[in-house]
Amino acid sequence: DGGITQSPKYLFRKEGQNVTLSCEQNLNHDAMYWYRQDPGQGLRLIYYSQIVNDFQKGDIAEGYSVSREKKESFPLTVTSAQKNPTAFYLCASSIDRGAYGYTFGSGTRLTVV
Amino acid sequence: AQSVAQPEDQVNVAEGNPLTVKCTYSVSGNPYLFWYVQYPNRGLQFLLKYITGDNLVKGSYGFEAEFNKSQTSFHLKKPSALVSDSALYFCAVRDGGGGGNKLTFGTGTQLKVEL
Numbered sequence: 342d343g344g345i346t347q348s349p350k351y352l353f354r355k356e357g358q359n360v361t362l363s364c365e366q367n368l369n370h371d372a373m374y375w376y377r378q379d380p381g382q383g384l385r386l387i388y389y390s391q392i393v394n395d396f397q398k399g400d401i402a403e404g405y406s407v408s409r410e411k412k413e414s415f416p417l418t419v420t421s422a423q424k425n426p427t428a429f430y431l432c433a434s435s436i437d438r439g440a441y442g443y444t445f446g447s448g449t450r451l452t453v454v
Numbered sequence: 455a456q457s458v459a460q461p462e463d464q465v466n467v468a469e470g471n472p473l474t475v476k477c478t479y480s481v482s483g484n485p486y487l488f489w490y491v492q493y494p495n496r497g498l499q500f501l502l503k504y505i506t507g508d509n510l511v512k513g514s515y516g517f518e519a520e521f522n523k524s525q526t527s528f529h530l531k532k533p534s535a536l537v538s539d540s541a542l543y544f545c546a547v548r549d550g551g552g553g554g555n556k557l558t559f560g561t562g563t564q565l566k567v568e569l
């Protein structure tokens with residue numbers, strides 16, 4: 342079955358440590374997105390990529406980095422510069438044209454310990 | 455710029471009663487509108503969308519939404535609520551005249567259906 346897979350489901354980070362969240366899709370979608378979800382704040386866009394080897398900052402990119410070396414993969418690194426990384430992270434993908442919605446992964450919950 | 459507002463943080467309704475979750479939007483061109491549902495610790499699931507045509511759109515699990523251009527609204531409705539409908543609901547919009555497919559999401563409305 343086609344879909345979008347995020348791993349791990351739960352992740353714990355120590356202060357000052359970088360961590361990488363995985364997002365893989367086999368839907369042949371052009372575009373991929375990373376969102377951060379905090380209670381009461383909805384979804385906030387971190388980064389998005391419309392094509393391989395290209396990506397753009399979203400509304401809250403500081404302290405995060407991404408790469409898009411393959412169409413299927415869009416990993417997100419939460420760096421030590423992100424001072425409040427505890428949140429639920431959602432990855433999504435879509436066809437980058439027309440009236441298509443997004444397909445979401447099941448999320449990664451990151452906690453600083 | 456495009457934006458979407460969900461004015462209610464939470465909606466409470468008794469099982470069997472009709473439910474409405476409100477959404478208003480702002481785009482410069484024609485809107486593409488979406489509703490998603492999220493259960494705890496899960497990703498968002500697509501419910502329905504409006505692109506063009508009939509203003510009443512039917513979607514998954516008995517949900518429907520009514521597009522109202524004059525009021526720039528896209529309220530989610532269901533004639534008879536179920537306890538299992540309790541979840542977080544997101545409205546999203548993109549400008550149909552723009553390039554790409556970047557959606558803007560509302561802040562979400564928590565729906566609680568009680569017995």
